[in-house]
Amino acid sequence: MSNMIPIADGHSDIVVDVLRRRQDGERAVFQRYHAEPLRRANHRFLMMSTGGDAPSQNIGSDDPFWCAMMRIEALLADFADSAESVSLCLSMADVDRSAAEGKLGVMMMIEGASPLRTSLEALDLMYRLGIRSVQLTWNARNMVGDGCGEAITGSGLTRFGRSLVQALNRKKMLLDLSHASDALFFSAAELTTAPFIVSHANARAVCNHPRNLTDRQMELLAARRGVIGLCLFPWFVDPERPSIERLLDHLDHMVSVVGIDHVSIGADFIYFAPDVFAREINAKDKTGMYAKGFDIPPDLRDLSAYPLLQEGIRKRGYSEADIAKVCSENLFRVYREVIG
Numbered sequence: 620m621s622n623m624i625p626i627a628d629g630h631s632d633i634v635v636d637v638l639r640r641r642q643d644g645e646r647a648v649f650q651r652y653h654a655e656p657l658r659r660a661n662h663r664f665l666m667m668s669t670g671g672d673a674p675s676q677n678i679g680s681d682d683p684f685w686c687a688m689m690r691i692e693a694l695l696a697d698f699a700d701s702a703e704s705v706s707l708c709l710s711m712a713d714v715d716r717s718a719a720e721g722k723l724g725v726m727m728m729i730e731g732a733s734p735l736r737t738s739l740e741a742l743d744l745m746y747r748l749g750i751r752s753v754q755l756t757w758n759a760r761n762m763v764g765d766g767c768g769e770a771i772t773g774s775g776l777t778r779f780g781r782s783l784v785q786a787l788n789r790k791k792m793l794l795d796l797s798h799a800s801d802a803l804f805f806s807a808a809e810l811t812t813a814p815f816i817v818s819h820a821n822a823r824a825v826c827n828h829p830r831n832l833t834d835r836q837m838e839l840l841a842a843r844r845g846v847i848g849l850c851l852f853p854w855f856v857d858p859e860r861p862s863i864e865r866l867l868d869h870l871d872h873m874v875s876v877v878g879i880d881h882v883s884i885g886a887d888f889i890y891f892a893p894d895v896f897a898r899e900i901n902a903k904d905k906t907g908m909y910a911k912g913f914d915i916p917p918d919l920r921d922l923s924a925y926p927l928l929q930e931g932i933r934k935r936g937y938s939e940a941d942i943a944k945v946c947s948e949n950l951f952r953v954y955r956e957v958i959g
């Protein structure tokens with residue numbers, strides 16, 4: 620993998636593994652289990668989910684705020700234990716520094732606004748704790764608006780949702796519209812004054828799934844200088860035969876609609892805890908979107924996907940500079956503009 624181009628993953632759930640191992644009494648989970656495989660796959664950066672609306676982020680309690688606090692504490696403690704190989708990043712200057720030191724840089728986000736209830740003070744606290752990106756919803760409805768599993772209502776941002784988007788702009792926090800219903804997407808995209816991202820989703824024209832974006836949504840995202848992150852989760856790649864080749868079809872389509880500057884990666888891997896995800900999501904998700912189970916083909920399953928992905932992009936005629944844009948530079952450009 621020596622010719623691997625550096626990778627920034629815009630959506631990681633490794634916190635699920637960090638928390639459960641720490642609760643079992645282990646320490647330095649990142650260092651012991653994750654740092655070396657990520658380094659070998661040439662990862663420079665992860666945007667880490669730390670709680671939110673999803674069942675996998677709410678194990679241990681039905682209180683999303685408590686769950687987010689447990690996850691943030693587990694990560695902060697583990698970053699301290701794993702300081703040789705991992706560093707928490709609050710800005711792109713931190714990301715640049717951690718890369719120069721040969722460490723993995725990690726930023727924190729919440730995947731759904733449920734931990735905030737309807738309090739912008741809770742957002743202020745999260746910012747102080749290091750959260751730099753907020754995804755408004757998961758699949759279900761929350762106090763901000765409807766996730767893609769509730770698209771039937773056709774409603775956009777709530778009053779609190781509007782004040783949250785404005786607060787994110789004011790605080791220079793990133794707005795992530797992954798999992799949003801179409802109505803919520805357009806409502807938030809029209810209100811925000813900063814670039815926004817969809818950190819992990821694919822193209823609906825290639826795979827007709829509500830988690831994926833229409834061409835019009837991608838055009839609006841690109842007009843606001845944002846990015847969409849190619850997602851390796853199989854149901855959003857192809858419902859019948861998910862594969863790297865089908866993922867590359869999404870890339871080609873995205874590039875044909877918005878150009879190479881607006882595509883990034885948000886892998887959404889679950890290789891570190893497939894049992895936890897399957898059990899929790901099947902038990903708690905009421906939208907029915909996860910009824911298909913978690914049978915993930917080998918070429919999309921784990922970090923070994925990246926050499927295949929990069930080689931596949933090359934074979935489709937993209938330049939080395941294009942691959943670098945998709946694998947990290949486009950995502951970092953948006954982070955630099957919004958978060959600083």
Ligand SMILES: [Zn+2]
Nearest residue numbers: 730797798819
């Ligand atoms: Zn997600």
